[in-house]
Amino acid sequence: MxxxxxxxxxxxxxHGDFYRFCKQHELRFQRCADCxxxxxxxxxxxxxxxxxxxxxxxxxxxxxxxxxxxVQRALHPAFAEDVPYAVVIVELAEGVRLVSxxxxxxxxELRLGLPVEVVxxxxxxxxxxxxxxxxR
Amino acid sequence: MQTLKDRACIVGVGETAYxxxxxxxxxxxxxxxxxxxxxDAGLQPHDIDGLVLSAHxxxxxxxxANLGIPDLRYATTVQMGxxxxxxxxxxxxxxxxxxxxxxxxIPFGWNGFSETPVKRRxxxxxxxxxxxxxxxxxxxxxxxxxxxxxxxxxxxxAWLATRHRQLYGTTDEQMAAVxxxxxxxxxxxxxxxxxxxxxxxxDYLNSPILATPFRVLDCxxxxxxxxxxxxxxxxxxxxLPHDPVYIMGIAEGHPLPADDLANRADPFAIGxxxxxxxxxxxAGVSPRDIxxxxxxxxxxxxxxxxxxxxxxxxRGEAGxxxxxxxxxxxxxxxxxxxxxxxxxxxVWGLNHVVEATRQLRHEAPLQxxxxxxxxxxxxxxxGDGSLVILRR
Ligand SMILES: [Zn+2]
Numbered sequence: 001m002x003x004x005x006x007x008x009x010x011x012x013x014x015h016g017d018f019y020r021f022c023k024q025h026e027l028r029f030q031r032c033a034d035c036x037x038x039x040x041x042x043x044x045x046x047x048x049x050x051x052x053x054x055x056x057x058x059x060x061x062x063x064x065x066x067x068x069x070x071v072q073r074a075l076h077p078a079f080a081e082d083v084p085y086a087v088v089i090v091e092l093a094e095g096v097r098l099v100s101x102x103x104x105x106x107x108x109e110l111r112l113g114l115p116v117e118v119v120x121x122x123x124x125x126x127x128x129x130x131x132x133x134x135x136r
Numbered sequence: 137m138q139t140l141k142d143r144a145c146i147v148g149v150g151e152t153a154y155x156x157x158x159x160x161x162x163x164x165x166x167x168x169x170x171x172x173x174x175x176d177a178g179l180q181p182h183d184i185d186g187l188v189l190s191a192h193x194x195x196x197x198x199x200x201a202n203l204g205i206p207d208l209r210y211a212t213t214v215q216m217g218x219x220x221x222x223x224x225x226x227x228x229x230x231x232x233x234x235x236x237x238x239x240x241x242i243p244f245g246w247n248g249f250s251e252t253p254v255k256r257r258x259x260x261x262x263x264x265x266x267x268x269x270x271x272x273x274x275x276x277x278x279x280x281x282x283x284x285x286x287x288x289x290x291x292x293x294a295w296l297a298t299r300h301r302q303l304y305g306t307t308d309e310q311m312a313a314v315x316x317x318x319x320x321x322x323x324x325x326x327x328x329x330x331x332x333x334x335x336x337x338x339d340y341l342n343s344p345i346l347a348t349p350f351r352v353l354d355c356x357x358x359x360x361x362x363x364x365x366x367x368x369x370x371x372x373x374x375x376l377p378h379d380p381v382y383i384m385g386i387a388e389g390h391p392l393p394a395d396d397l398a399n400r401a402d403p404f405a406i407g408x409x410x411x412x413x414x415x416x417x418x419a420g421v422s423p424r425d426i427x428x429x430x431x432x433x434x435x436x437x438x439x440x441x442x443x444x445x446x447x448x449x450x451r452g453e454a455g456x457x458x459x460x461x462x463x464x465x466x467x468x469x470x471x472x473x474x475x476x477x478x479x480x481x482x483v484w485g486l487n488h489v490v491e492a493t494r495q496l497r498h499e500a501p502l503q504x505x506x507x508x509x510x511x512x513x514x515x516x517x518x519g520d521g522s523l524v525i526l527r528r
Binding site: 012066068069076082089112 | 299393
């Protein structure tokens with residue numbers, strides 16, 4: 001096995017908090033403590049009501065495919081082994097959307113609204129990426 | 137109410153050759169384009185007292201020092217990626233309308249072919265130009281897109297294109313219509329990088345897919361080069377050699393959130409969706425009054441998206457609109473009459489402003505006959521938008 005050569009999350013500030021939960025295999029997003037609005041990527045305050053208070057709240061992990069692109073020519077050498085691969089936007093049931101991959105599905109079977117659920121992939125000893133697979 | 141309508145004019149334009157391998161620093165390219173534009177305006181470099189830059193490939197101090205500007209009264213930098221040059225016109229128009237500056241230079245240049253990040257790495261970092269800085273998109277890309285293999289604008293905009301195709305049935309042939317119109321127009325423009333290299337639908341369909349739905353020929357060129365324009369007040373413009381080109385309506389817009397493409401209530405509500413009604417209202421005209429458009433064409437689909445946001449057609453209808461041939465020089469909305477970023481050169485769309493100015497002076501290589509009104513857009517980052525409505 002060679003070294004993991006793909007880009008890893010930089011994890012500064014709240015982004016690091018997001019990935020620390022992923023490392024524990026928990027998918028959590030910021031949720032406003034006042035108006036209860038979910039948000040992603042993490043922000044300092046609620047863009048809906050202005051409240052600074054929030055909590056990291058766990059989501060169901062279920063969602064659906066919102067859009068995608070199937071990369072056929074890698075623009076970063078570390079992804080050459082993956083082509084063709086689909087980078088998918090998943091809309092979680094709670095409304096936030098996450099860029100990710102859908103595992104166990106040929107790219108040509110992607111469609112809008114396809115139900116998916118989160119799986120956690122430990123890509124390095126330090127970093128876990130949330131990915132998805134079709135709902136059973 | 138005060139308005140910017142007709143208060144400022146473009147009075148000078150210039151550009152370098154468009155190449156792959158300029159062999160020059162970006163600063164040198166920008167200075168060459170600036171000198172052409174200043175001379176075209178009938179001015180000297182020391183007449184320039186305002187600078188509006190786009191991003192950071194050169195800085196205002198370098199430019200002022202090299203041009204020998206004795207009294208730089210107004211200098212600012214727009215941070216909207218490819219939407220910056222048209223938004224820079226707005227800043228320049230405000231400055232001259234308020235008397236903050238008299239002659240404002242808007243330059244942009246880069247070695248978009250020979251100093252890309254990949255080539256910087258392979259050359260061991262040897263470069264004569266400033267590195268592009270991190271911007272508002274960096275956190276989203278580094279933390280949430282790149283780990284999954286979405287590493288370039290092509291990938292991010294492909295998410296919009298895929299959803300548009302799934303919802304509205306937009307096709308390869310409809311995207312091709314944009315590329316084919318640009319390439320056809322470039323055949324009349326000796327400055328265009330693709331001059332002398334015509335394109336057929338078969339060529340387009342045979343070009344390899346990079347990331348669905350984008351083929352090689354859906355993507356703009358990578359070129360080295362620079363452009364510049366000079367803006368002054370309507371009063372001052374009357375004393376200068378060329379017929380002034382008036383800034384009739386202008387606006388910029390930003391999607392919410394601007395720093396993440398994935399989490400927008402309406403993914404097709406781009407910056408231009410907010411800006412276009414304001415610019416049309418300022419100009420007092422509607423889309424059907426426009427004689428030609430120069431649309432920021434980083435990717436074919438992004439032109440379709442902008443045509444809908446501008447109101448030239450309804451949502452989902454830009455594909456058929458393009459496929460009917462309406463964007464061609466003989467159509468009712470000639471688009472990218474110089475060849476655009478797809479077939480002339482990629483100069484962050486400042487070349488679109490240069491072309492629109494020449495069209496309205498009636499001195500373009502492929503002239504839109506009797507044109508009076510032109511519209512230019514900018515698109516940058518994750519969908520920041522800008523547009524200007526120009527008249528002769
Ligand atoms: Zn709130």
